[in-house]
Amino acid sequence: MNAMPQWAFVNNEFRPFSEAALPIEDRGTQFGDGVYEVARVYRGTMFGLEDHVQRMLQGAAVIEIEHKWTVDSLRTIFKELIARNDQQDGIVYWQLTRGTAPRNHVFPHGVEANLMAYTRDYPNLSASWENGIKVIVTKDIRWLMCHVKSVNLLPNVLAKDAAARQGAGEALFEREGFGVIEGGSSNVFMIKDGVLKTPPLSHHILPGITRSYVLQLAAAAGIPAEEAYFGRQELVAADEVFITSTGIEVMPVVEVAEAVIGNGAPGPLTRTLQQAYEGKISETTGGR
Amino acid sequence: MNAMPQWAFVNNEFRPFSEAALPIEDRGTQFGDGVYEVARVYRGTMFGLEDHVQRMLQGAAVIEIEHKWTVDSLRTIFKELIARNDQQDGIVYWQLTRGTAPRNHVFPHGVEANLMAYTRDYPNLSASWENGIKVIVTKDIRWLMCHVKSVNLLPNVLAKDAAARQGAGEALFEREGFGVIEGGSSNVFMIKDGVLKTPPLSHHILPGITRSYVLQLAAAAGIPAEEAYFGRQELVAADEVFITSTGIEVMPVVEVAEAVIGNGAPGPLTRTLQQAYEGKISETTGGR
Numbered sequence: 001m002n003a004m005p006q007w008a009f010v011n012n013e014f015r016p017f018s019e020a021a022l023p024i025e026d027r028g029t030q031f032g033d034g035v036y037e038v039a040r041v042y043r044g045t046m047f048g049l050e051d052h053v054q055r056m057l058q059g060a061a062v063i064e065i066e067h068k069w070t071v072d073s074l075r076t077i078f079k080e081l082i083a084r085n086d087q088q089d090g091i092v093y094w095q096l097t098r099g100t101a102p103r104n105h106v107f108p109h110g111v112e113a114n115l116m117a118y119t120r121d122y123p124n125l126s127a128s129w130e131n132g133i134k135v136i137v138t139k140d141i142r143w144l145m146c147h148v149k150s151v152n153l154l155p156n157v158l159a160k161d162a163a164a165r166q167g168a169g170e171a172l173f174e175r176e177g178f179g180v181i182e183g184g185s186s187n188v189f190m191i192k193d194g195v196l197k198t199p200p201l202s203h204h205i206l207p208g209i210t211r212s213y214v215l216q217l218a219a220a221a222g223i224p225a226e227e228a229y230f231g232r233q234e235l236v237a238a239d240e241v242f243i244t245s246t247g248i249e250v251m252p253v254v255e256v257a258e259a260v261i262g263n264g265a266p267g268p269l270t271r272t273l274q275q276a277y278e279g280k281i282s283e284t285t286g287g288r
Numbered sequence: 289m290n291a292m293p294q295w296a297f298v299n300n301e302f303r304p305f306s307e308a309a310l311p312i313e314d315r316g317t318q319f320g321d322g323v324y325e326v327a328r329v330y331r332g333t334m335f336g337l338e339d340h341v342q343r344m345l346q347g348a349a350v351i352e353i354e355h356k357w358t359v360d361s362l363r364t365i366f367k368e369l370i371a372r373n374d375q376q377d378g379i380v381y382w383q384l385t386r387g388t389a390p391r392n393h394v395f396p397h398g399v400e401a402n403l404m405a406y407t408r409d410y411p412n413l414s415a416s417w418e419n420g421i422k423v424i425v426t427k428d429i430r431w432l433m434c435h436v437k438s439v440n441l442l443p444n445v446l447a448k449d450a451a452a453r454q455g456a457g458e459a460l461f462e463r464e465g466f467g468v469i470e471g472g473s474s475n476v477f478m479i480k481d482g483v484l485k486t487p488p489l490s491h492h493i494l495p496g497i498t499r500s501y502v503l504q505l506a507a508a509a510g511i512p513a514e515e516a517y518f519g520r521q522e523l524v525a526a527d528e529v530f531i532t533s534t535g536i537e538v539m540p541v542v543e544v545a546e547a548v549i550g551n552g553a554p555g556p557l558t559r560t561l562q563q564a565y566e567g568k569i570s571e572t573t574g575g576r
Contacts, residue, residue, distance in 0.1 A: 021309030032320040105448035141432035152440040160393035
């Protein structure tokens with residue numbers, strides 16, 4: 001786990017990972033002025049690559065980062081990176097920032113965006129997928145553009161570290177007037193009386209790619225679903241709860257803020273969706 | 289202006305600026321998981337150094353970054369940096385992040401914090417100090433821990449770029465329920481009927497060092513001052529408005545959101561405070 005990869009890609013060239021670095025005036029470093037993505041690799045094949053790149057391109061457009069990258073040019077780089085690192089199973093991380101320029105909040109012009117990418121191993125979460133995890137609930141103190149996957153992640157870092165200290169695997173954000181809307185690095189779903197519910201897309205949450213896959217898989221499985229807000233009380237009273245992300249996939253939640261969900265074990269619809277997600281992975285990449 | 293400096297300091301050593309870089313898994317780069325400071329250098333002497341370092345130490349404590357740095361050890365490094373770069377006039381920028389570790393929101397342990405620092409020239413703002421600037425007012429969409437000077441600055445970048453596009457020098461943030469509370473990289477003051485007013489310290493604004501100096505200078509000059517909130521209407525109806533920061537010092541504002549302030553020229557109390565600030569610079573560093 002987490003052996004250092006051999007190669008990274010930084011600004012148009014492959015570099016040994018151990019030497020891969022960004023200038024100290026990179027705008028990602030100084031301002032969080034950039035967007036990023038994490039995609040899974042199964043059997044050496046990227047999963048959901050096009051969806052991840054499209055989201056990054058949209059985020060870069062929202063914050064008006066000028067760059068030259070496309071789905072095709074990024075795919076080519078990631079393929080070579082995966083091959084060079086022999087990354088059969090793991091993740092590709094990439095980040096696009098507004099380039100390097102003398103520090104000034106105002107956008108620099110005529111500066112090339114900085115792209116960096118690398119692969120990493122990813123932990124085996126079998127025990128958690130099997131038994132479920134506990135999560136805490138914390139006040140959402142983040143900014144109002146959480147639909148952009150930017151590297152301004154300090155509130156997420158603080159929330160997830162607080163969760164870890166309490167033996168929890170995730171912190172769910174509760175935003176005044178909206179309810180429990182998403183996790184520090186995941187989307188949240190609840191099931192009550194056979195109906196799946198997840199908060200609607202807005203500027204307050206990330207348009208999760210796994211979230212969208214799960215909604216598609218639920219529809220295909222005939223599970224009724226609605227995109228609607230729910231509060232902490234409604235969440236705690238759910239029959240089943242799970243969270244989703246590229247890394248944790250469909251992760252059962254068996255305890256929310258010290259309240260046991262259902263009978264304390266992952267529920268049947270969560271299991272159905274876990275299996276459906278596994279099926280999607282197999283179809284796309286040949287399986288783990 | 290903005291010639292590249294010769295030297296930077298990165299993780300315990302002086303490095304040529306052109307090669308100074310941070311690993312791609314630096315937590316500042318990936319999470320905005322760090323704090324920074326900018327201090328002015330006049331005649332080769334740092335201005336307000338101890339106050340800046342104390343604020344950084346407090347910020348690092350709030351977000352629990354473990355590190356070894358002190359006022360004295362940083363002063364020694366900055367002095368050498370200024371000497372190596374022969375930086376008579378300009379700024380020192382420094383940034384402290386939670387180190388380099390395989391990407392995981394949860395704090396890594398046993399990892400050394402990354403410190404980087406460098407000097408830069410700073411523009412001559414004489415014309416703006418003389419004539420004043422215009423500013424826009426924009427909705428505050430930032431997170432709720434703006435008292436920590438972290439590198440999560442994307443909302444500030446977007447606001448200040450929007451201001452620049454409108455020919456304005458700053459964007460003031462208006463937060464629902466509080467009023468106009470500070471600028472994208474400055475604190476805001478208004479004067480009405482001889483009374484100076486600036487929003488009180490809270491989690492919504494940075495505890496500006498120039499802000500605190502100006503309050504001290506106002507007291508010394510017998511200008512009554514109160515720390516209180518004010519809305520956009522009250523601000524626009526002010527006799528005088530100015531903003532403060534380490535770089536722009538005491539900057540007169542003559543137009544707010546297209547409304548002319550006073551008679552459109554910097555007012556007398558703003559001039560008094562500009563002169564008092566100039567006096568403080570001279571006392572401390574011998575003058576520009």
